[in-house]
Amino acid sequence: xxxxxxxxxxxxxxxxxxxxxxxxxxxxxxxxxxxxxxxxxxxxxxxxxxxxxxxxxxxxxxxxxxxxxxxxxxxxxxxxxxxxxxxxxxxxxxxxxxxxxxxxxxxxxxxxxxxxxxxxxx
Amino acid sequence: xxxxxxxxxxxxxxxxxxxxxxxxxxxxxxxxxxxxxxxxxxxxxxxxxxxxxxxxxxxxxxxxxxxxxxxxxxxxxxxxxxxxxxxxxxxxxxxxxxxxxxxxxxxxxxxxxxxxxxxxxxxxxxxxxxxxxxxxxxxxxxxxxxxxxxxxxxxxxxxxxxx
Numbered sequence: 439x440x441x442x443x444x445x446x447x448x449x450x451x452x453x454x455x456x457x458x459x460x461x462x463x464x465x466x467x468x469x470x471x472x473x474x475x476x477x478x479x480x481x482x483x484x485x486x487x488x489x490x491x492x493x494x495x496x497x498x499x500x501x502x503x504x505x506x507x508x509x510x511x512x513x514x515x516x517x518x519x520x521x522x523x524x525x526x527x528x529x530x531x532x533x534x535x536x537x538x539x540x541x542x543x544x545x546x547x548x549x550x551x552x553x554x555x556x557x558x559x560x
Numbered sequence: 561x562x563x564x565x566x567x568x569x570x571x572x573x574x575x576x577x578x579x580x581x582x583x584x585x586x587x588x589x590x591x592x593x594x595x596x597x598x599x600x601x602x603x604x605x606x607x608x609x610x611x612x613x614x615x616x617x618x619x620x621x622x623x624x625x626x627x628x629x630x631x632x633x634x635x636x637x638x639x640x641x642x643x644x645x646x647x648x649x650x651x652x653x654x655x656x657x658x659x660x661x662x663x664x665x666x667x668x669x670x671x672x673x674x675x676x677x678x679x680x681x682x683x684x685x686x687x688x689x690x691x692x693x694x695x696x697x698x699x700x701x702x703x704x705x706x707x708x709x710x711x712x713x714x715x716x717x718x719x720x721x722x723x
Contacts, residue, residue: 467627467694489626492650541624557652558612560623 490544492556501555505547596717598679603716605669606682607637608706610690611656611723612648613664615639621689623649628692630702634684634709639666648689651723663723682713690723 473481484495491498513519528536545560596603612621614633622629635644641660646653656663666685672678686706692698710718 486626538625541626545624556649558623558646558648558650559653560620560647560649 490548497555501548502544504551504553505544508547508551509543598716600678601676602679604680604682604714605673605678606710606713606715606718607664607666607669607685607721608710608718609664609685609687609721609723611651611663611687611721612646612689613644613660613687614647615643616645620647623647623689623691627694628698629689630692630694630697632686632688632702632706632709635664635666635687637666637669637681637683637685641667648691648723650689650691664721669719679716682710682715684709684713686710 470482470485472478473485487495487498487502489498490501527539531539548554549560612623613635614621615635618633621631621633644660644664644666646656646660646663653663661667664685664687669678669681673681686709688702688706692702
């Protein structure tokens with residue numbers, strides 16, 4: 439088992455050979471968990487913007503706005519919506535699943551806007 | 561070559577850790593690659609890729625999760641490109657959508673096996689997405705599970721390809 443695993447370990451190790459700008463070293467999962475413990479909202483929202491903006495904070499801010507605008511546009515004419523479905527989902531699903539749904543909906547509405555900044559596809 | 565360069569974002573390298581948080585992993589336990597013990601023409605090969613390639617109709621990789629996806633997919637090595645699709649947010653997929661072989665050279669490997677240049681292919685190839693922010697989880701779950709699945713294919717060598 440470990441012999442076969444060696445190749446993957448080597449792949450991970452290779453990245454340690456790459457020099458990294460010191461200002462960027464902090465961004466990691468541990469960094470975010472520490473920010474949660476310290477209630478450092480600025481660090482957390484910065485990461486959310488970086489995530490949605492493919493590494494560009496300002497782009498991420500615009501992407502978040504874009505998703506909300508797209509959602510708002512769909513509601514201005516008061517179309518019939520399945521509110522029972524919404525209430526059931528919110529009431530019966532755990533918060534982590536709803537958070538996952540929240541991230542999914544962001545990309546759904548960004549995709550729907552027709553302006554897709556990301557390199558790949560969801 | 562000019563076409564390829566157009567796909568690279570300006571300043572990509574300067575922001576790589578912010579595009580892929582946690583990707584810059586430092587490990588001291590470097591393990592040398594294993595040596596191939598028999599001729600290529602007698603060796604059974606597998607292929608592992610971070611390209612996010614999967615069979616159509618299977619659960620898409622979770623490209624929206626802020627901390628990444630730690631699962632892998634088996635890709636039958638006798639698949640045709642039209643049997644497969646890509647779910648991966650973090651690299652330009654335009655070229656791969658035109659010809660999957662540029663990122664996941666499944667037909668080239670099938671040809672090498674058919675021409676007896678290599679001894680054969682495992683029943684399955686493997687793919688996952690490279691956006692994995694939790695390095696410890698990556699190593700202890702995805703890497704371990706994947707290594708076990710690859711080893712179960714009774715192979716002599718595996719080609720590893722980042723996307």
